Amino acid sequence: MTFTGKTKNLGLIGYPVEHSLSPVIQNPAIEAAGLDYAYIAMPVEKTRLREAVSGLNSLGFKGFNITIPHKVDIMEFLDEIDENAKMIGAVNTVVIKDGKLYGHNTDSTGFVTALEKKGFAIKGKRAALLGAGGAARAVIWGLIKSGIASIDIGVRNVAKVELLADAFRQYVPITVMDWETPDFQKGLAEADLLVNTTPLGMLPHTDAMPLVHWEYIRQDTFIYDIIYVPQRTKFLQQAQERGNPTLNGEGMLIEQGAAAFKLWTGHEADIVLMTEALRKHLGNS
Numbered sequence: 001m002t003f004t005g006k007t008k009n010l011g012l013i014g015y016p017v018e019h020s021l022s023p024v025i026q027n028p029a030i031e032a033a034g035l036d037y038a039y040i041a042m043p044v045e046k047t048r049l050r051e052a053v054s055g056l057n058s059l060g061f062k063g064f065n066i067t068i069p070h071k072v073d074i075m076e077f078l079d080e081i082d083e084n085a086k087m088i089g090a091v092n093t094v095v096i097k098d099g100k101l102y103g104h105n106t107d108s109t110g111f112v113t114a115l116e117k118k119g120f121a122i123k124g125k126r127a128a129l130l131g132a133g134g135a136a137r138a139v140i141w142g143l144i145k146s147g148i149a150s151i152d153i154g155v156r157n158v159a160k161v162e163l164l165a166d167a168f169r170q171y172v173p174i175t176v177m178d179w180e181t182p183d184f185q186k187g188l189a190e191a192d193l194l195v196n197t198t199p200l201g202m203l204p205h206t207d208a209m210p211l212v213h214w215e216y217i218r219q220d221t222f223i224y225d226i227i228y229v230p231q232r233t234k235f236l237q238q239a240q241e242r243g244n245p246t247l248n249g250e251g252m253l254i255e256q257g258a259a260a261f262k263l264w265t266g267h268e269a270d271i272v273l274m275t276e277a278l279r280k281h282l283g284n285s
């Protein structure tokens with residue numbers, strides 16, 4: 001890619017950002033679409049967020065992604081926040097237009113799009129989640145928007161997650177249980193979709209996995225792990241061995257990036273190319 005004085009700037013702020021995969025997937029998509037944009041990762045310490053956001057606006061950036069630790073704190077510096085970001089309680093994408101900053105969250109779209117592309121129709125189905133931290137809010141909101149009938153959440157700390165569940169109970173019945181209880185594990189027989197939203201099994205701790213008693217889980221239950229490194233966690237491996245349909249977090253990562261790309265450029269991102277770029281990078285890193 002050749003950059004000129006006309007090149008429009010996009011990027012990512014977070015701390016740290018060295019391991020971010022966003023530049024890896026965004027720049028090939030920009031090039032493939034024949035667009036004159038550049039996407040870079042910018043480390044911004046927590047105490048410098050206000051200055052950084054104001055600076056990006058002054059510098060004429062067209063937009064940027066936000067990652068840990070700024071996804072919630074960024075909200076106070078924005079002019080408008082869309083419904084997804086409000087419900088999820090975090091912003092991962094900002095569009096800058098005419099000096100105004102518009103906050104979005106594309107994680108729920110990423111989660112749902114990847115699942116639907118795999119042939120799972122969410123409407124009317126019953127879901128169960130393992131773990132409920134930051135990413136789970138996007139998962140829950142995505143499921144609700146797509147018409148899920150109910151959500152059962154299994155966690156190690158019920159009191160902590162009840163608060164999170166309360167934010168969504170006006171839309172759909174949600175139960176929160178200790179995942180070690182027989183009631184939760186037996187109840188998994190009702191689930192059409194089972195999602196791991198914990199980091200258990202993520203590199204380098206690939207021997208870990210969330211607590212599930214497979215004997216209660218039907219063979220047609222769709223097993224979704226939002227972890228993307230490794231491609232096949234221990235949880236997904238066990239699901240595949242018993243013949244369940246499965247999906248990892250790679251598609252969610254790519255689709256949330258593609259949704260941000262669309263917000264900034266108005267163009268569809270080349271998903272296949274982004275996926276190839278991601279796999280090549282992870283294979284080489």
Ligand code: NAP
Nearest residue numbers: 131132133134135136156157197198199202226249252253
């Ligand atoms: P988080 O906010 O730290 O939440 C993690 C959740 O897992 C919490 O409910 C936590 O429970 C639970 N948990 C962690 N360790 C546990 C253990 N040993 N036993 C039982 N529960 C445990 O993390 P997050 O940001 O939601 O991310 C979770 C995972 O999603 C990560 O692997 C991340 O890479 C992945 N992710 C993927 C995508 C994608 O695009 N594919 C996007 C975002 C995140 P406590 O609250 O009790 O600690």
